[in-house]
Amino acid sequence: MPRDTRDPSGPPPAPVRRILRLFRPYRGRLAVVGVLVGASSLVSVASPFLLREILDTAIPQQRTGLLSLLALGMILIAVTTSVFGVLQTLISTTVGQRVMHDLRTAVYAKLQRMPLAFFTRTRTGEVQSRIANDIGSMQATVTSTATSLVSNLTSVVATLAAMLALEWRLTLVSLVLLPFFVWISRRVGRERKAITTQRQKQMAAMSAVVTESLSVSGILLGRTMGRSDSLTRDFGDESERLVDLEIRSSMAGRWRMSTIGIIMAAIPALLYWSAGVLVQFGGPTVSLGTLVAFVTLQQGLLRPAVSLLSTGVEMQTSLALFQRIFEYLDLTPDITEPQQPVRLTEARGEVRFEGVTFAYDTDATAPTLDAIELAVPAGSSLAVVGTTGSGKSTLSYLVPRLYDVTGGRVTLDGVDVRDLDFASLARAVGVVSQETYLFHASVADNLRFAKPEATDAQLRAAAEAAQIHDHIAALPDGYDTLVGERGYRFSGGEKQRLALARTILRDPPVLILDEATSALDTRTERAVQEAIDALATGRTTLTIAHRLSTIRDADQIVVLSGGRIAERGTHHELLALDGRYAALVRRDAHAGVTEGSTLA
Structure with a gap:
């Protein structure tokens, strides 16, 4: 460690x-x-x-x-x-x-x-x-x-x-x-x-070791890698240092x-x-x-x-x-709410990227995103594809202000997202990522995290829309079932559908899907995709694409390369262009993969 x-x-x-x-x-x-x-x-x-x-x-x-x-x-x-x-x-x-x-x-x-x-x-x-x-x-x-x-x-x-x-x-x-x-x-x-x-620094180091190695993921990694004994020795070494400091402090x-x-x-x-x-x-x-x-x-x-x-x-x-x-x-947040924020009572969902530039490190020689110009009309769908490191996920992070642009602006219904109050932005933009996070609480509590005042009927309607209600109802405790740490009592597909149900309950006009099905098998991915399609209906959807089946029907597809837009168009237009997008499709076809294959 x-x-x-x-x-x-x-x-x-x-x-x-x-x-x-x-x-x-x-x-x-x-x-x-x-x-x-x-x-x-x-x-x-x-x-x-x-x-x-x-x-x-x-x-x-x-x-x-x-x-x-x-x-x-x-x-x-x-x-x-x-x-x-x-x-x-x-x-x-x-x-x-x-x-x-x-x-x-x-x-x-x-x-x-x-x-x-x-x-x-x-x-x-x-x-x-x-x-x-x-x-x-x-x-x-x-x-x-x-x-x-x-x-x-x-x-x-x-x-x-x-x-x-x-x-x-x-x-x-x-x-x-x-x-x-x-x-x-x-x-x-x-x-x-x-x-x-x-x-106190040594206690912080010990807390970090415990948090990382005794989580469900840490236990799985340690045991499958045969590192349980070495992790115990590492913890013992950290504890021994703390013992010495405690004795010195006391004496x-x-x-x-x-x-x-x-x-x-x-x-x-x-x-x-x-x-x-x-x-x-x-x-x-x-x-x-x-x-x-x-x-x-x-x-x-x-x-x-x-x-x-x-x-x-x-x-x-x-x-x-x-x-x-x-x-x-005394920490200074990089992202703050403006002194006189704009409040959106009902967002339509039009998203625009106007000359957007972004760099994680201001000293970087090349920005992660450079001069991005995109318009996503309200109710339409945009898919973003590209190789690893091309800036796909970064682009999606800018809409809910997980990061702020370093140049240009991102707008929601014509308003710079930096001018919106946090509550309006949170109501307007929903995010479903590949890494689903669930609290160690009941299914109902996890769903109500999106809408604390939701009724049981609303929970059931959201779960049905996400195609997870039947599975929850079959559990011995139903919606009162504890999901376990990070939801480990549920499979990957079930967790994704719970996350979708949680987002459905919020009913945001803008939906961001960050490779939400990339880690699932084909059968599970098909079930989750059906839930995603139901959720995306009538919403502005920005999909970080990983599989062809998730993007071919998008209203607009953008190919990123080196932080810039290399190509844009519909699925058929990009195939006809015979450029980067077509090369990705041919690569997967050459590998003998079906239409559910990986694009990036």
Whole structure:
């Protein structure tokens, strides 16, 4: 399997302001979270002050009433902070999940607008990985990291303020190592960010391998070629690389962060020592209650401080994930809807190619299509023939705007297709290709993909017109039968007829048939052709011809050669011309093939 060999250092980090804009629609809820976090932090730091009063006043003076009130206050503080914590988690998780939903939807919508060329050069697994793995890996960041940052930061600030109020000298002792801790966390963050970028690319590579090799087509190819074992080894190699990256990501800076925890846990001993030294050298005496309360605050500072440093590391790591998502969101579709599109309420179906030129690569020495002039009147049929690479399929792709012309224009009812809104163009042009695609869903769901509101009677009428109803009705579950991945429960001819039924249900005035019967045997092709003939009646039909039987009755036949029109006319006119078309016919006749033979 080919591997992704792009720069492992990854893209530059995503701008923080852009990330914050994702949360803008939910700023009201986030404000509530901020209030809850602040209140919880302020309430929690009050507990050590109550403890000081218990140790310095209530117990020594044997004031039972005061002791009871202070103890009850500590219990109420614990209950209050717990309630605030649950509410804050609920709201922040909801906001985070909504942000993830927005990201997933935005990426999917952007990909839906990308041209066909994007998907011909991008592995399916890579696309899936961006939506599933990258956004999935960001879940912790968008659901809890932001809240954790605010919560821990507020706790740290409130605790430091309380510590300063209790004893400022001991506070300075507690903070002497803070710059060292910040330096370590930044180092760890940079290290993990680099590893995360490599890890996500490796996950994308694995997704591509799974998508390609574990599809029905991939399994068939692997087994018939005897490559199942080698594919397993290739997958194992990819998985082994991911294991290494996961371990490196998990352990990156682990010893450094552990050092921080050990030092902060040892600080209470340093505080007791410092309090004793202050007294010995004539400093102010620190009461037992103050010292215990201070150490309690300091221990309370340990968890949010370490968590805050870890959160900083996670946020640095998440920047790489955000940037991979933003890369897709920043893609510029080559084919866009005009700002003031023309809407066709009812298309007649007249198609024209006016000086059309097209090249897949702008640097190509010769275009794929060059100076094509064609007129297809509404309700008429055009057949296009030619050798492989002559531009037949490319010509058909220009009508539904799967690609845009690089010169000239294609018109539908006199309107440049680039000026039409996407909905009008989709309603007006139907495509049936050689490669039939069916979803892993029921027959009825696959048919209704063309017309979601279609009734059962309409489904049956379309299936009857495509000559597939009797076969569907004979199945145990009828129209509720699952077709299997890519329709593998059906034969090639059956899938083609299902595709035709789907197109019949849409009832488009313009029909494009891209070698729709070329891969079928003669008997199946005859049945499918009858369905095609029924579908083509009264429609403008553009047929990419592969077999003589599909085009001899066309109103107009065009022969392409090197991207240019070499000949045009009816079947009989082109035979009389005795040119390229006649040569194709003679070649097949010489091969001893009947009229259902291959032309190109």
